[in-house]
Amino acid sequence: MPTVDVHTHIYPPSYMSLLRGRDTVPYVRNFEDAPESARLIILPGEDAPNKPSTARGRPIGAEYYDITEKIKFMDAHGIDKSVISLANPWLDFLPKDEAGAAARSINDEVDSICSQYSGRLYAFGTLPLSAPAETVVAEVKRLKTLKFMRGIIMGTSGLGKGLDDPALDPIYAALEEQQLLIFLHPHYGLPSDVYGPWASNYGHVLPLALGFPLETTIAVTRMLLSGVWDRFKELEILIAHSGGTLPFLAGRIESCIKHDGHLKKEDRLEKMRSVWDVLKKNIYLDAVIYSEVGLKAAVDASGADRLMFGTDHPFFPPLDEDETEWLSVKSNYAAIKSAFDGDDSAAKAVLGGNAVRILKLDG
């Protein structure tokens, strides 16, 4: 059974050109104080005018855009197949009239990259969400015709108002009809005020460790409460970082729903599908959670047949450049090994079997 990485990103060359051509977030630039070292600035809080370049974003090297680096990483970590996806912030920031063409071009490029390593690479496509709905729906249908595409990656912004926006219904309908799953991935985090006046002392820890999974949990709970899965019963979603915090909070969410006077008054309690039902029928989780505790909760919530190994490459590289085996990857491997101690078949399913079956990869 192959080992499959379903959470692994790339900024393909045409997207890099796009980022290099910009001067507001998101952008990539070589600053005057370090002309040899490009920096990737993707979050508003990462831009720091008049500060040294090392205070802005993160260094970006070939591992972000050169597919041969991805293959080397896969080989070094025993990964047989990867389902690559454009990294955040995708095309969310593009003007309405540019997004459609950019999506087609980038999706074609990514599909072509996969074809160079046939059997090892697959991809989640990118939607032009700032374009008119019909352009987005057309791209969903076109993606289905591309050989290596197995779903789409999407942030939590949707058309700009979140994933509980009724205007997303035609897009959800198209994804359900084409049987393309949504890989839901955070980008926007939480308003930086919540981290308090000392946040900069803590490096990137608060927005990455908490902002990302909390954003994700809010987004998916809004989808649930708005009835997305009542209307689109077959719509499938793979949630990054083992669901944000959904497995842990599912009981509290369900309890708050059952105790809500407004939902009862609106006669919605009987009609809504439960969080648990959606977790076991519509939601898949990656296994990017870095601990046995979290992984077990994800398995308990969703099922060992619904979790899929991931790495988040090229993010979270080792701090010590000499390390060839990445700590972030080792943590996720170790969590699977200890969580399924003695149950090899479940471990193999999470490591790759589930991805092969769910994403219809060539075994």
Add this chain to the structure above:
Amino acid sequence: MPTVDVHTHIYPPSYMSLLRGRDTVPYVRNFEDAPESARLIILPGEDAPNKPSTARGRPIGAEYYDITEKIKFMDAHGIDKSVISLANPWLDFLPKDEAGAAARSINDEVDSICSQYSGRLYAFGTLPLSAPAETVVAEVKRLKTLKFMRGIIMGTSGLGKGLDDPALDPIYAALEEQQLLIFLHPHYGLPSDVYGPWASNYGHVLPLALGFPLETTIAVTRMLLSGVWDRFKELEILIAHSGGTLPFLAGRIESCIKHDGHLKKEDRLEKMRSVWDVLKKNIYLDAVIYSEVGLKAAVDASGADRLMFGTDHPFFPPLDEDETEWLSVKSNYAAIKSAFDGDDSAAKAVLGGNAVRILKLDG
């Protein structure tokens, strides 16, 4: 072995008078459109000028302030002992020169309430956090002399800037010295923008189910990152709602710390205690999580000897007033029963044994 509820709130009569005397949040009022029915408005988002009273806050009845109602609830649910605490927002909103006297008066009142049901009631006290630090420290020492006090309840605001505020150090030092634990409880939630334009369709679900635990997780992670437990190695904290989402995210937090270039550059990686170490030595969790999945993760993260049963009474009452057995309580009992299936001693520890030992209750 008794069953002990460590998460159960009260607004004692003097606090009710305080709330009834106010006309900005937090307040309690009988509105003209329903003169018989008092409403409790504690969160800014719950105030809705010019709207019917039913659109504001929640109905408040005797279960919020009459201790005989608490005892009835305990009897109906097989609870032998309760450790009562003032409900949010505590005294956070009081002017500097009023907070000290208010805290002394309310703490004395609560201790006196406990004395009426000796052996059945204990309490967490309230600190006058808006008062000068020496007033707060004096109240910590005074609380230790009150017969039924077993710790203090605190929100996430601290002195107004969060719990990673270095100005809290004298208070943390006093709590550590007096061996009084902090019961950390949410109140402020997250900025309402994060719930999007359709939030009001979902009743109170998003702020209660997500805002509260996410606020809690951010607060405790900020404490950790600021080195509170490096400086106060014996400081103990009981985190509401099974830690917010800390058990699930602990692995990600630890991984983000270990991958943070800034923390490495500042030479803090070696010095900081790990999340896991603090979870097993300084942190206790209540068992207010409404699911077996969440409860197991809390046990895995912190240990079955560190979890304590709770109800969150009088919040989350049944929607159907005829129900005498509360669904919210049943869910938490059921989670313990199924999580420890076959391990009676662990279940009994969580139901009461841990609380008796940790809080030094009369068994």
